[in-house]
Amino acid sequence: MLAARVYGNEDLRLENVEKPRITSPEDVIIKVKMVGICGSDNHIFHGENPFVVLPRVMGHEVVGEVAELGENVKDLLVGDHIVVEQISYCGKCYACRQGMPNVCSHLEALGVHKDGGMQEYLKITAMQAHKIDKSVPWETAVLAEPYTVAGNSTTRGQVGIGKTLVIQGAGTIGLLTLRMAKAKGANVMVTDIDQDKLNFAKENGADEIVNTKNESLKEKVTKWTNGEMANVVIDAVGLPQTFEQCFELVSVAGAIVPLGMSEKYSHIAQKPIMQKELTIYGSRMQSYQFEPVIKAIENGLLIDGGVVNQKFDIKDVQKAFDLMNNHPEQARKIVLTFD
Ligand SMILES: [Zn+2]
Ligand SMILES: [Zn+2]
Known part of the structure; x- marks a missing residue:
């Protein structure tokens, strides 16, 4: 074979x-x-x-x-x-x-x-x-497998009804995370530098899209959340800069879920973590996500x-x-x- x-x-x-x-x-x-x-x-x-x-x-x-x-x-x-x-x-x-x-x-x-x-x-x-x-x-x-990755990151970040979520990156994982987050009832903003990907995210239920090539993400999130900032930020880009940016986009008592596997260092101060009592969740592949994802696929909730x-x-x-x-x-x- x-x-x-x-x-x-x-x-x-x-x-x-x-x-x-x-x-x-x-x-x-x-x-x-x-x-x-x-x-x-x-x-x-x-x-x-x-x-x-x-x-x-x-x-x-x-x-x-x-x-x-x-x-x-x-x-x-x-x-x-x-x-x-x-x-x-x-x-x-x-x-x-x-x-x-x-x-x-x-x-x-x-x-x-x-x-x-x-x-x-x-x-x-x-x-x-x-x-x-x-x-x-x-x-x-x-x-199903990439959806379990989305299931894991949104479970770790406690994405759910009434929460605001920023997903950095509208690639495949960003997009499937968007659909998963919408299925879980969150309000979702998706960012990218590629307008085609952003338009596809919009067609797939994104409440807001932001092209970070020509718009200030921090300003957009501030306006979108009336100054509260995002309750959860999932970084599906994985650059040192995007991880750093999570800390200025996240709300008090918020959660950050970085998905990158880069070994490059980010420059992050301790103050926002302490001041806003942030939680940073690692998310590697998935645990116990196949059963719910397969059911959601069979029910037509995830497509x-x-x-x-x-x-x-x-x-x-x-x-x-x-x-x-x-x-x-x-x-x-x-x-x-x-x-
Ligand atoms: Zn994979
Ligand atoms: Zn073991």
Whole structure:
């Protein structure tokens, strides 16, 4: 079977490898139908992801059909449609005991620490297999994982009815976070420097959009909130400057959720944190978000709506990364298919 494996910076090879076999009674083998390409995959492709161990088959946004089951897996059938959960964890460490298995001391994430979904068949354990109704198109199901990222950040930041939220960045994660926040009842302002992305955010329910190339975000937030400022700020850009800016956009008793993984330093004073009693929430991937996200997708509350706009066969995986790097404006969400 085919597998796309990264060996180093821009060294992506399509290989013929052996199909996985059931070796434990809890194993599930998935025939992969679709894999989304994430910004973090592009970091791996460029050798810039600090967590990854190379060489690696990427892909953590994976959907497919059950092809084979270990003997202990009783709640799934061959042919069931599955959304794959990317993490496996120990269940015993401090993080796991706090209900935060996404930061388990022994965390293993597909496509990062273990080979992921950019291959025709993928072996996972039953705990990682979430069934989704067969009526849901693969293009929508494949957004479940990025939606769990939005579910996690909005849960961490306690986004909900009556709250004002600023999302910095109208890329894929910013956009899915917007839809999630609207589903949770918040008032949402979205910022970017790309007017097309902002217009798409507006079509997708943003109450306010701000082009930070030619408008003062601080002034806009002040006016929008009658001086209260935003109760929650989610930074889906991840630059040192955008993280710094969160502190002047946030209200008293507010929350900041940075999503970037940059190792660059930001310049932040202690005073606003103390004075406004701010909370800064880290948010890494997700914990326990697949079940609510899948239900919301099945109910039509969370949709695709034109986010998945580029498809490539696994054989053309190189072209998919070329598009992502050379024409990012054309790629909201690129997916790989396996037919
Ligand atoms: Zn991702
Ligand atoms: Zn653990």
